[in-house]
Amino acid sequence: MTLRIPRRGMAQALALIVILMIDRLVSPQFFNLHLQDGRLFGSVIDVLNRGTPVALLSLGMVLVIATGGIDLSVGAVMAIAGATAASLADTHSLPVVIASALAVGLACGLWNGILVAVLRIQPIVATLILMVAGRGIAQLITEGRIVTFTSPDLVWMGNGAVLGLPTPVVIALGMLLLTAAVVRGTALGLLIEATGGNARASELSGVGTRAMILSVYVWCGLCASLAGVIAAADIMGADANNAGLWLELDAILAVVIGGTSLFGGRFSLVLAVAGALIIQAMNTGILLSGYPPELNLLVKAVVVLAVLLAQSPRLGDLSRFTARWRRTK
């Protein structure tokens, strides 16, 4: 009997382990954990905590990409939701604050979804509109200032702990389970993949492709607004200029590292979150190693290229070709 290794997810798991080992090398106390005030502290917990916004974004982004689309506006939606939450925080109760921030994210997602599914505008262009205008809208909400708040409830969302784990990590875990239950517990995931694989064929075989596309953008907006609330709660304020800046790129990167094809048609939620953790583990590693953080972008570029080349349809042909060449020799 041979030991069967699951092919999918192997590369990501290996990459995460290798990066964590490198982190351990540059910082010997990397895996140390200690409990303080009912919350665990340590570099690993830090990776999980800092990785939360990108992990949440990638949960929505992975579904959008599975339909063959892309959502460039998630960073701007984060800024809008963060601005909404921060400006309501000190005058309203936590449920109202979160509900209104999520409602804003829902509206943004609906706008994107209508542009893509109903008006049939290319996803890159459709979401570019909100990406450009979104930060302006966020500035409008904060009136150009950095809005700070002191509401302990909202601060708990970013800095509190549940059973020793930081609240953001618990929220992200909950969202992962919820998304997985909704998408993989039912046929929805299959229908989303069918839409991304061949929208026309799915439409003809009775899949409501419009509803599928609309709902994935709404879900993406929702996840982005939750990430925005957490980011605002983390720094106890909303900075419309910088909240979620360039995070859309990190989220897309996380999804791509997670093995989801940018052409749509298949996806994995867990691997996308693993992708987000890989990115964060790299960032933390570079910070801990004392190298200038400017290296971050370079490392990211190299990783994107490596993952892209590994996914390239051409490279598959190449490996088949060399295998044949070796056989004939």
Add this chain to the structure above:
Amino acid sequence: MKASTSVAITAVVLVAGFALCALQFPNIASTRVVANLLTDNAFLGIVAAGMTFVIISGGIDLSVGSVIGFTTVFTALAVERWGIPPFAAFALVLVLCALFGAAMGAVIHVFELPPFIVTLAGMFLARGVSFLLSTESIPITAPIYSAVSDFAIKLPGGGRLTAIAIAMLVILVLCALLLHLTRFGANVYALGGSRAATALMGIPVGPMTIRIYMLSSVLAGLAGIVFSFYTAAGYSLSAVGVELDTIAAVVIGGTLLTGGQGSVIGTFLGVLIQGMIQTYINFDGTLSSWWTKIATGVLLFVFIALQQGLMALARRSSLKPAGTRPVAAKPAGAPT
């Protein structure tokens, strides 16, 4: 015919917008303001011309902002720290940009990867390299810089047509000639229309892709040089987010993001519209600069919706054979 309609609409929007601005602030209608508008948007015009080629060919280039940042830092370091004469530094940085663009084009073609994600990697790479070169703003004091910024053609009414504005206009004219009058330009349109058909016609798709991205990166490099003249400094964080402004200008100028249709003159008008919004906000004084972003977003939406509407209209009229009664559209394969 259709392409000229979109450009005409953009031109009407620009003229109407300018007239409205001039009604409210009569001072806007002066050569001084218009010349400043050209100077302030010189680098944007140059980089948008390159983006026009890429988008017409059906691609996209997200790396241009980072390439501008890299060029300013590299030029400043080369001139100020390494003692390379300015023109040699310009040539060197343009060669580097050309190699960078060619590499991106080659990866896109050889590995059949989406341009979006390849140029995204390029964006990280170029920005990362410029951070590594220097994270501080380096002032450039070479005599050529002050000579160029002093040079200007005096216009009637007090306007100064600066050297960098002239450079932009010349580059735009050259790009328009390249796109509309040469075989290279015709191939760019063909690529955007249908890649497979282009390959079957015997046009070398690979070398074309490489040349298009090379052109875009070289123009981004030129824009970076112009930007370094504009600010007389090199800074690794300069031109962050310019790729979005550029894409917006190209789309507002009537270029289809699906490829196959567009023009350099439209892009120029798109750049001017963005500059006009900025000028209006500066004149108003009470509006904050974030209104630029909202106005650009609204304009983007209007123009994309317009394009979508025009395309749907064109599709409907071409589906209807001459002399037949129009039949209500029925989804293909629906039960009869």
